[in-house]
Amino acid sequence: MKEIVIISGKGGTGKTSIIAAFASLAENKVLCDADVDAADLHLITKPEIKEQHDFESGHTAIINQDKCSECGLCRDLCKWNAISEDFVVNPIECEGCGVCCYFCPEKAIDFPLNTCGEWYLSETRFGPMAHARLRIAEENSGKLVALIRQEGRKLAEKRHINLLLTDGPPGIGCPVIASLGGATAVLIVAEPTVSGRHDMERVVELAAFFKIPAMLCVNKFDLNPDMTQAIESFAKEKNISVMGRVPFDPAFTRAMVQGKTIIEFDGGSEGCKAVKNIWKNLAQSLEI
Amino acid sequence: MIISIASGKGGTGKTTIATNLAVSLKSDVQLLDCDVEEPNSHLFIQPVIDKVKTITIPVPEVDMKKCSLCGKCGEICQFKAIVVVGETVLPFHELCHSCGGCMEVCPEKAITETGRELGVIEKGHRNGLEFVHGRLRVGEAMSPPLIKKVREYTRPNILTIIDAPPGTSCPVIASMTGADFVLLVTEPTPFGLHDLKLAVGAVKILGIPCGLVINRSDIGNDQVKIYAEQENIPVLMEIPFDRSIAEAYSRGKMIVEVIPEWEEKFVKLYHQIKEIVSSNNQGQLP
Numbered sequence: 001m002k003e004i005v006i007i008s009g010k011g012g013t014g015k016t017s018i019i020a021a022f023a024s025l026a027e028n029k030v031l032c033d034a035d036v037d038a039a040d041l042h043l044i045t046k047p048e049i050k051e052q053h054d055f056e057s058g059h060t061a062i063i064n065q066d067k068c069s070e071c072g073l074c075r076d077l078c079k080w081n082a083i084s085e086d087f088v089v090n091p092i093e094c095e096g097c098g099v100c101c102y103f104c105p106e107k108a109i110d111f112p113l114n115t116c117g118e119w120y121l122s123e124t125r126f127g128p129m130a131h132a133r134l135r136i137a138e139e140n141s142g143k144l145v146a147l148i149r150q151e152g153r154k155l156a157e158k159r160h161i162n163l164l165l166t167d168g169p170p171g172i173g174c175p176v177i178a179s180l181g182g183a184t185a186v187l188i189v190a191e192p193t194v195s196g197r198h199d200m201e202r203v204v205e206l207a208a209f210f211k212i213p214a215m216l217c218v219n220k221f222d223l224n225p226d227m228t229q230a231i232e233s234f235a236k237e238k239n240i241s242v243m244g245r246v247p248f249d250p251a252f253t254r255a256m257v258q259g260k261t262i263i264e265f266d267g268g269s270e271g272c273k274a275v276k277n278i279w280k281n282l283a284q285s286l287e288i
Numbered sequence: 289m290i291i292s293i294a295s296g297k298g299g300t301g302k303t304t305i306a307t308n309l310a311v312s313l314k315s316d317v318q319l320l321d322c323d324v325e326e327p328n329s330h331l332f333i334q335p336v337i338d339k340v341k342t343i344t345i346p347v348p349e350v351d352m353k354k355c356s357l358c359g360k361c362g363e364i365c366q367f368k369a370i371v372v373v374g375e376t377v378l379p380f381h382e383l384c385h386s387c388g389g390c391m392e393v394c395p396e397k398a399i400t401e402t403g404r405e406l407g408v409i410e411k412g413h414r415n416g417l418e419f420v421h422g423r424l425r426v427g428e429a430m431s432p433p434l435i436k437k438v439r440e441y442t443r444p445n446i447l448t449i450i451d452a453p454p455g456t457s458c459p460v461i462a463s464m465t466g467a468d469f470v471l472l473v474t475e476p477t478p479f480g481l482h483d484l485k486l487a488v489g490a491v492k493i494l495g496i497p498c499g500l501v502i503n504r505s506d507i508g509n510d511q512v513k514i515y516a517e518q519e520n521i522p523v524l525m526e527i528p529f530d531r532s533i534a535e536a537y538s539r540g541k542m543i544v545e546v547i548p549e550w551e552e553k554f555v556k557l558y559h560q561i562k563e564i565v566s567s568n569n570q571g572q573l574p
Contacts (some may be wrong), residue, residue, distance in 0.1 A: 009326050011454040017477065037455035038296050038483040061365065065437010079387055092461060092493070097387030098366050133455060138490040141457045142429065170454050171325035172299040174429040193538035195303065195328040202326060205426045223531075224538035225315050253507050 001033055001156060002184040002286060003164035007207075009199030011170035013191040014219040016022040017252050017262065019167045020044040021275040023059070023126040024263035026288070029163040031124065032152035033131040034145045034179045035118055041167045047122030047129050053149065055132065057140040061089045066144065067108035074100035074109065080250040093139060119148055123157060128155050138268060142178035145169070147177065154158070161261040163288055164211070172206045185213045185286060187243065191220050192227035200231060204238055214240045215285070219276050220246035241285060290448045291561060292467035297484030298454035301503035301527070305330040306451035308542050310417055314553035316446040321421035322435045322463040323453040324407060331540050335412035340445045343422070343437050344403030348391060349386040350377040354398035354403070361390035361399060364501040372414075382429065407433045411441065417444075432462040439463075447558075456486040464491065468565045470498040471524070477508035481515060488519065497562065497568050504529040525557050 005023075006015045023031055033041040051053060055273035061082075063074070068087050078100055089100075100242035118141065130152035131262045133245040134141050152164050168179040168186070180186065186207050190200040200216070207214040215233045221228040232242050249271030256263045262271045282288070293306045303321075309327050310319040321329040325354075348361070348370055359372045369383035370390050381404045391399045407424040422438040424431050431453070442448050452463035464470055470491045474484040484500075489496045502515050505526035516523050527533075527543075536546040544551045 008472075010328070011326075014298060037457045039299075040479040040482055043478050075393065077388070092465070095387060096366060097389055097391065098386055099364065099387050099389040102364050102389065102393065111291050136486055137458075137461050137493050141455075162425070171431075172426060173325045173424060173431045173459065175457075176325075177427075177429050184323055191299075191538075194331045194540035195326075196538075198328060199326040199332060202426055211429045223534055227538055252449070253477055255289055258479055259478070259508050264566045 001153060001162055001164065002288060003166055003182070004282065004286065005166040005168045005183045005186045006189060007168040007176060007177050007179065007186050007190045007203055008170060009172060010191065010196050011201035013189045013196060014246070014252070015060065015189050016040045016167055017256065018045070018189055018219070018246070018275060020036040020261040021263050021287050022165055024261040025276065026163060026165060027163050028037045028161045029127055030152050030156040030161055032149055032166040033128040033129070033167050034148055035169040035176070036132045036134045036144045036148065037169060037175065038139050039131060039133060042131055043254065044261060045124040045126055045129055046259060047120065047124045047131065047232065049120045049122045049251055053119050054115045055144050056113050056115050057110045057118050057143045058114045058116065059089045059098060060094045060096055060114055061098070061100050062112065063089055064110060065109045067106045069106050069107060073103055073105065078105060091236070096139070099110065101117060105251055115145055119144065119151065121151065128159060130155055142174035145175045145178035162275055173200050177210070180210050180212050185214050185215055188214055188215060189214045190218050190231050192218055192224040192231060197227060197231050201234065204235070204240065215243050215282065216240050217243045219246045220248040230247050237239045243281045244274060246274040246278070289448065289469070289562065289565060290467040291453050291469045291471055292450040293462045293471045293473060294460060294464060294487055295473045296301050296450040296487035297480050300475045300480060301501070302473050303328045303451055304537065304543065305471065305473050305501055306449050308544050308550065309558060310449050311542060312544055312551045313447065313558055315416045316356045317449065318418035318420065318443060318446060319449045319451065320438050320441060321451045322438050323451055324422035324431050324434045324438065325453060325459070327421045327423055329451050330419065330421055332542050333417065333419055335414045337410045339411040339557045340431035341409045343406045343409055343434055345386045345406055346388070346401040347381040347386060347404045348379045349402040350379060351398045351400065352376065353398045355400070356396050358394045358395060360395065364389040364393045365461065384431045386433070397515060406430070411436055420482055420533070431459045435462040441503055456490045460490060461494070464494055464496065467496055467566050469561050470496050471501060471561065472498055473503055474511065475508065475526065476502055476503045476512040478511070480508070481512050482510065485515070488521065497564055499524040499564065501525045501527070503527045524560050525553065529550055537550050
């Protein structure tokens, strides 16, 4: 089983548009949307949900006002100042550590399990897909990312499919770290801007930290050819293979508006040709 | 007043708006870059950094000479960050949320605090503008505690502009909580709209007034505007796609540096926000 995870560091560099194009190009694969915070891949793949499950993780304290003696111990112990003067827990601030609940002399604090989202197994015109939705303002996105990748893998095994294409989240924190473990390789989508370069360098460092092989492509490369060159040189210095360049092509946005991949929308577009080339290089180097 | 600049979707132009707004206002303003995973504002502001501080959070250290292996620390920990294995206690610092439960519960007082490095906070300035950002250590998973540390630099009685991270989960909430206004930056595409709706949901949970900046306003379709009208969210600024702006951005230049006329528009944006916030506050008076 091989898994390619697409990450970028910086948001909005084109991860989802590129993985959607790969969905059109790769033959047998399971799609996995690990950007559970702001998942967008389903807007293109339009999944038909076959299974839906609650994602339960973490706890939130709730003070039972009838039992509370207002001794104030919980307020003293809470490191998040999540308990108000009149002993009500703010669920947004509550970290779910359970310290208040453990020490409450009146046993007045409940500590129920949270339902923080849903996850789905679906069918799409590109094949099976595992995806999820974290509820707004919820925590534990890293755990949901890990879960969705594990479910994607199980689905692939069941169908005898050997490839997992995973759309990763932006950043370098908890959900990104959760999207890396056990991946065959990451494809970093960079954009040739000062921000894009800065963020790419940090995500390269992250992949190295977790010893995941990294590959790179530059999107909208013609916005700043010198910066593209600089990014590619940096990658080569770090032994990261450069898979190709994608030009700035308004066809990507037009395809998105129609809910299509660039391959489906305009097979003759420059964007389409570029992504095809990247996929060819990627498949070759990973022996897919 | 605190204005937090958020978006849901990444790459819509949060940093562009935050930096241009901050430099257009000239005085009594500070910019806090709370996108600590991938901070970018400094690339445009190019501040002179005069203070660098390493930020750590407390994690447990166990004195095995005092430990009686009772296991209470492992029992209280919700994050599996400390476990008794055979004759020893293993703390897993990277999993620790610093709740202090293990230290509190240990009957032998065998657990003391040591630190885990979250990253650094750098403080500086450019002309009259005060600048602070956090940089999460590569490999560190938890950004909210560092974001909270950055926000401790908030000064009352001046304008605080916060550049928030993308998404809608805990790091975004940590960057919006307590703000007087959330300025949502979006692009008029299906991805932009989808993630904007999530961001609006988060702002509503926090009960903060919000407004919209539509970036690259002439690409995509008109669904974002239709949504804004339905939801009664004011569109405060529209920035059409301009290849010269995009190219300047790629080199680290702000819009107001390339097209100085935009400065006036950013000042106007600020006054519009100020008006909304003050009328909102009046509405809350008894």
